[in-house]
Amino acid sequence: MVTTKNIWESLEKVSDPEIPVLSIVDLGIVRNVEIDKELCTVTITPTYSGCPAMHTIEQEILTTLSPIIKTEVKSTLSPAWTTDWMSENGKKKLREYGIAPPENEVDKSVLFAKPTIVPCPKCNSQDTKMISQFGSTACKAHYQCNHCLEPFDYFKCLR
Amino acid sequence: MNTKNQLYNYILEIADDSLILGQRLSEWCGHGPILEEDIALTNIALDFIGQANNLYEYAATLSENKITPDQLAFLRVDNDFKNALLVEQPNRDFAYTLARQFYFDAFRKLFFEKLIDSKDEQLSAIAEKSLKETKYHLKHSSEWIIRLGDGTEESHNRIQTAIDFLWKYTNELFEDNQAYTEILDLELGISVSALKSTWLEYVHSILTEATLTIPNSPFSQTGGRKGIHTEHLGYLLAEMQYMQRAYPNSTW
């Protein structure tokens, strides 16, 4: 008998194609797992409306689960994903990988607000600067460390 | 038109605004004035195209004909598109691009904030999702308006010219479409005319901070919502649609 617990464990092995160190469970985009008789339904939600990884993720889920159980993947937009859905374990993995995890951020309506202090994932210095609010993927901003001079990605806060 | 038909057309308007502006912004890919802006503009383009996709997907489920999101994007002609004239205006230069973006983002934020209350669950969900991205967009465009306006003489003059030129296309965003009475009555959609005063207030505050003169020309150009477009849309569609037109039903 396949249980939802088994399914969640298997989903831990499905990684985000753009940030392979994170599983889709760490990222918080798996909303629900349901087993009805012989059919498993996995519900996922996109991080950003235009996230180009959604199709790949759906395929990966099907490839991973289909040897275990007949699976369908559904997508939902509500409640909308925010960075609060990311697990603590996920944030730890991000930092070790060299991407600064999301910090609590100031209100986005404040123009020219001092950018959020994001500690450097390499040397931990608080002395970093934002280069651009928009980075290598929709979910990241571009930062640089003033202390070790290393440029790094920041997984920006979405609320 | 029955309610379902109205809702279908209502959603297409929102989707078309997103798609056409997304396509315009993506023209900057590889041409941004600095690398960071190249990335920012294309990131924003991706958000808009993602929103369009969500909306077209939903619209397709309401259509009486079997239609796919791709067909809605790639196989309709210019008169079928119901986007506002503002979003189809060409990029021209960075100032025009940012002025267009600023006017539209300021509208879009108010629009989605209200649309969240839609009695239509899926539309409300799309609004909730899109609003989070729109807040980033508005911050980005507002900061640039101030930076350019309050920058050098050259940047000030160029952003002022763009702000003045595009002004005539802004009023259309706030025209309630009489065809959608049921949508408003059933609280599925929202009245855009009610958003105008808040929009004006915000636009004024940013332009003032940017040391720019607030346009006051009463002339406004409309027609997009009825499918009557400026000459620019045809060229945009020609580029965006050529692959599906040349190789029908081709896929990646």
Ligand SMILES: [Zn+2]
């Ligand atoms: Zn460092």
